[in-house]
Amino acid sequence: MTRRITFIIISIVLVGLLVYSYVHFSNLKNFKNNQTIQAIPTDASLIIQVQKPSRVSNIILNGISYNEPLLKFHWFKSFFTFLKEAQGDTLILNEHISHFIKSKPITISLHPLGKDDVKPLFTYSISNKAQENGFINYLEENPDKWIIHKRKYNTSTIYSIKPTGIKTELYVSFYRGLLMISPSSLLIENALRQLRSDFSLMSDKTFAKLFKTIGNNSDANLFINFNNIAHTLSKAFSPAHKKKLSFLSHIASWGEFDLTLNDTHILSNGFLYTDENQTKINALFKDIDPGSTKINEVIPDNASFVQSYSFDDNEQLRINLKSYLQKNGSYQAVQSNYKNLDLKDPLESTQQKVFNIIDKEFSYIVNNDTENNHNSYLIVRTKSKSKTMKLLTNLLNSDIEPITYYQLDQQVKYPIYQSKAAQVFPTLLSPFCPEPPQKYFTFVDNYLVFSNSTQKLSDLIYAHILNKTLGNSKYHQDFTDMFSYKQNMFVYCDISKIKSLLPGASHLTLLNPTRTQQESLNQFYGLGIQLTTAANYLIYLNACVHYMPMRESEPETVWQSGLDSTIIGKPALVINHYTKEKEIMVQDKSNMLYLLSNSGRVLWKKKLDAQIKGEVTQIDFYRNNKLQYIFNTENRIYLLDRNGNNVEKYPIDLAHKATNSIAVFDYDKNRNYRIFVACANRKTYVFDKYGRKITGWKAKATEGQVSQPIQHIRALKKDYIVFADDKRNYILNRKGENRVLIQSDFVRNENSLFYLLLENNIPSLVTTDTNGNLRKINLNTGECKMTKLLHSKEDHHFIARDITKDKGVEYIIVTRKEVYTYKANSKKLFEVQIDGDLLPTADSYLFSSNNKKIGVFDKENNKIYLINSNGTIYKNFPLRGESRFSIGFLNNESTKFNLIVGGANNYLYNYKIE
Numbered sequence: 001m002t003r004r005i006t007f008i009i010i011s012i013v014l015v016g017l018l019v020y021s022y023v024h025f026s027n028l029k030n031f032k033n034n035q036t037i038q039a040i041p042t043d044a045s046l047i048i049q050v051q052k053p054s055r056v057s058n059i060i061l062n063g064i065s066y067n068e069p070l071l072k073f074h075w076f077k078s079f080f081t082f083l084k085e086a087q088g089d090t091l092i093l094n095e096h097i098s099h100f101i102k103s104k105p106i107t108i109s110l111h112p113l114g115k116d117d118v119k120p121l122f123t124y125s126i127s128n129k130a131q132e133n134g135f136i137n138y139l140e141e142n143p144d145k146w147i148i149h150k151r152k153y154n155t156s157t158i159y160s161i162k163p164t165g166i167k168t169e170l171y172v173s174f175y176r177g178l179l180m181i182s183p184s185s186l187l188i189e190n191a192l193r194q195l196r197s198d199f200s201l202m203s204d205k206t207f208a209k210l211f212k213t214i215g216n217n218s219d220a221n222l223f224i225n226f227n228n229i230a231h232t233l234s235k236a237f238s239p240a241h242k243k244k245l246s247f248l249s250h251i252a253s254w255g256e257f258d259l260t261l262n263d264t265h266i267l268s269n270g271f272l273y274t275d276e277n278q279t280k281i282n283a284l285f286k287d288i289d290p291g292s293t294k295i296n297e298v299i300p301d302n303a304s305f306v307q308s309y310s311f312d313d314n315e316q317l318r319i320n321l322k323s324y325l326q327k328n329g330s331y332q333a334v335q336s337n338y339k340n341l342d343l344k345d346p347l348e349s350t351q352q353k354v355f356n357i358i359d360k361e362f363s364y365i366v367n368n369d370t371e372n373n374h375n376s377y378l379i380v381r382t383k384s385k386s387k388t389m390k391l392l393t394n395l396l397n398s399d400i401e402p403i404t405y406y407q408l409d410q411q412v413k414y415p416i417y418q419s420k421a422a423q424v425f426p427t428l429l430s431p432f433c434p435e436p437p438q439k440y441f442t443f444v445d446n447y448l449v450f451s452n453s454t455q456k457l458s459d460l461i462y463a464h465i466l467n468k469t470l471g472n473s474k475y476h477q478d479f480t481d482m483f484s485y486k487q488n489m490f491v492y493c494d495i496s497k498i499k500s501l502l503p504g505a506s507h508l509t510l511l512n513p514t515r516t517q518q519e520s521l522n523q524f525y526g527l528g529i530q531l532t533t534a535a536n537y538l539i540y541l542n543a544c545v546h547y548m549p550m551r552e553s554e555p556e557t558v559w560q561s562g563l564d565s566t567i568i569g570k571p572a573l574v575i576n577h578y579t580k581e582k583e584i585m586v587q588d589k590s591n592m593l594y595l596l597s598n599s600g601r602v603l604w605k606k607k608l609d610a611q612i613k614g615e616v617t618q619i620d621f622y623r624n625n626k627l628q629y630i631f632n633t634e635n636r637i638y639l640l641d642r643n644g645n646n647v648e649k650y651p652i653d654l655a656h657k658a659t660n661s662i663a664v665f666d667y668d669k670n671r672n673y674r675i676f677v678a679c680a681n682r683k684t685y686v687f688d689k690y691g692r693k694i695t696g697w698k699a700k701a702t703e704g705q706v707s708q709p710i711q712h713i714r715a716l717k718k719d720y721i722v723f724a725d726d727k728r729n730y731i732l733n734r735k736g737e738n739r740v741l742i743q744s745d746f747v748r749n750e751n752s753l754f755y756l757l758l759e760n761n762i763p764s765l766v767t768t769d770t771n772g773n774l775r776k777i778n779l780n781t782g783e784c785k786m787t788k789l790l791h792s793k794e795d796h797h798f799i800a801r802d803i804t805k806d807k808g809v810e811y812i813i814v815t816r817k818e819v820y821t822y823k824a825n826s827k828k829l830f831e832v833q834i835d836g837d838l839l840p841t842a843d844s845y846l847f848s849s850n851n852k853k854i855g856v857f858d859k860e861n862n863k864i865y866l867i868n869s870n871g872t873i874y875k876n877f878p879l880r881g882e883s884r885f886s887i888g889f890l891n892n893e894s895t896k897f898n899l900i901v902g903g904a905n906n907y908l909y910n911y912k913i914e
Contacts, residue, residue: 380425819838
């Protein structure tokens with residue numbers, strides 16, 4: 001017989017007994033002052049009180065979103081099934097079951113028995129003697145359901161109940177309005193013996209004080225005896241990990257926590273309390289106010305476990321720590337470890353200097369990869385990097401030289417050190433942190449960072465440079481919003497990585513999930529526990545488990561670089577004129593412009609007045625082979641050097657708002673640039689590179705607004721300046737005079753440009769109109785031919801590119817749902833349907849002379865697609881992305897292309913294209 005059947009049968013027995021007593025209710029003597037807590041033996045390690053079991057049951061069944069992923073675990077599935085059957089009255093066919101369950105609170109406690117065993121005790125309060133008598137009669141009148149024996153224990157009767165066909169026995173007894181049920185007769189005896197005495201948990205001043213703090217509106221109240229809980233938990237852990245549980249006894253004497261279940265969180269708040277004669281964690285924070293934290297700015301966002309401390313008084317913390325260690329008998333070990341460092345100053349003096357240099361917080365971190373002991377960090381925020389280095393050199397009485405460097409590029413170089421003097425920090429802070437690393441150290445700003453691996457220090461530095469930190473993580477920001485901004489201690493654990501945190505620690509499925517169970521755990525962001533000092537030896541605790549099903553796994557990128565806001569537009573690959581390698585220029589929604597190195601480091605950022613219209617162009621303003629960036633917003637034309645500084649008299653303020661992006665032409669390839677822009681007054685303007693208006697431009701005002709950039713096309717030694725507004729098209733010469741008059745004019749599609757075709761030495765321009773028809777304009781005669789491509793009018797984008805191995809160009813049209821490709825004779829080559837909402841823009845990419853592809857962006861699902869020239873989707877696509885994208889080699893040694901795209905949560909993604 002399976003465990004589940006056994007569990008249900010036992011539950012039937014329990015519920016049946018309760019129901020029968022309710023059915024036989026009469027007007028006999030009512031019980032008074034029958035609190036269940038009085039029956040709980042004082043050796044309890046954990047106590048749960050549920051005042052309204054039916055309400056909690058309904059929340060678990062219908063009021064939380066995370067029961068679905070938890071159902072992948074057998075223990076929760078069995079529990080969920082039992083609750084569902086009990087709520088539906090299918091366990092006991094009795095009309096009073098529903099009301100009885102709703103009216104009876106329950107207290108469950110766990111108790112140590114023997115060396116390794118733990119047993120539960122279930123305690124109910126009974127309203128009157130009639131219920132007790134009915135319960136007893138129900139036991140004795142159903143011999144077909146169980147074998148029952150009874151014996152006297154002092155003046156009470158203990159019933160032994162063994163359901164038919166099951167080996168498990170239950171023991172039941174009553175005393176003055178209390179019903180006690182347990183699989184251990186010894187626990188029943190202990191409870192009865194305690195009820196006859198004048199001593200109970202309420203006689204314990206520590207427990208009694210906490211009991212007064214319980215919240216009446218919570219779903220459950222949890223009490224933990226920290227002196228005994230390690231023994232209770234040890235049964236679930238391997239021998240190697242049992243000893244590590246001893247730290248629990250140092251937390252407090254007792255803790256009380258009010259539990260609340262809501263749709264996406266399990267919340268808990270309460271107090272830790274320690275008898276004033278004991279030395280627990282509260283002694284460390286005595287007379288220390290909580291502090292705010294900034295250390296998340298340095299902690300990598302792949303951290304699995306974080307244990308942080310914040311405080312407002314360094315000296316008081318030092319005094320508290322010394323007293324704590326002396327009272328616990330651990331100070332001698334610190335003295336011994338310090339002596340091994342062989343430093344010149346005595347311990348007391350060094351402690352004062354070290355704690356004085358700490359700037360109110362430090363943290364112990366374990367990152368994602370935890371297969372060895374090289375994956376942890378100790379991060380100490382110092383008041384000054386230079387003062388800290390001076391302290392270390394004074395302690396050692398000699399200079400400390402780097403043993404290696406982390407060098408990201410020519411501008412970024414971090415020294416990494418190894419010194420016994422620096423080990424004084426992990427040595428003195430070890431009581432706060434489990435086995436802190438101490439072999440190597442570096443500085444990130446004023447943060448002193450320790451690790452047992454130089455590679456791990458390099459990883460942390462790189463994550464900091466890219467803003468890949470908890471402080472920059474939207475997920476973690478949402479998570480920490482559940483807590484106060486001030487604390488003395490904060491513990492964070494990424495639930496999805498708990499297996500790697502505790503490998504081989506336990507047989508529990510939670511720590512050894514299957515693949516399906518791991519996918520369920522991935523939907524939970526983390527567990528957070530915040531401790532804050534309160535009055536009278538109390539510590540306030542706030543805890544939260546956050547269910548975050550929309551949290552996506554990290555995309556497999558070369559790097560991700562965090563910006564200040566969401567990326568807009570298409571990232572531009574620009575040339576570093578010194579290295580000849582590529583860098584990335586991008587703008588975010590706050591109008592901040594960034595230049596990033598090819599390693600993802602932000603080289604500079606500059607606030608603009610508005611969003612850039614169109615794309616960024618590079619010019620050689622000074623004709624010295626050094627490049628600048630030119631672009632415009634609706635108000636200004638900017639010219640920046642590679643350091644982000646304005647060039648000459650730029651930016652140039654426009655007299656009227658620009659309606660399109662500037663176009664920069666170098667007619668004769670002599671770097672005598674011309675800058676074209678259309679404005680809201682329906683005039684087009686031309687400037688030289690100094691921003692001076694060209695007086696020779698004679699173009700008349702347009703009939704409508706020009707939204708796309710003006711184009712320069714050269715065909716058969718003739719220059720054409722071409723553009724369109726929302727009324728008609730314009731083909732002009734370099735002076736702005738009409739060069740070609742279109743015989744049958746049309747309104748060009750808003751997202752289409754002109755493309756040059758040269759057939760039989762006859763130049764033509766091709767584009768599409770607002771109805772999706774192909775339009776071909778003969779530049780010699782102005783004749784305009786029309787060919788139907790789309791069957792209906794819809795938003796679309798048109799480009800003409802040679803993407804196949806055939807001669808001539810292909811026509812590509814992108815709508816909201818499809819990508820169409822046609823041959824030059826308008827015959828359809830292929831059609832790609834995308835289940836989403838495509839941005840009506842296509843980009844073409846040249847991988848080689850025979851390998852060309854099309855890129856599109858699905859803005860509904862935030863996916864990017866790369867389409868082969870035969871209409872198939874390129875391997876490994878779609879990828880996650882939230883903008884148009886650029887593809888190219890970022891450095892001279894690259895053998896694989898990089899794809900740069902805006903990502904989620906303000907990140908810029910760099911994918912490697914295989």
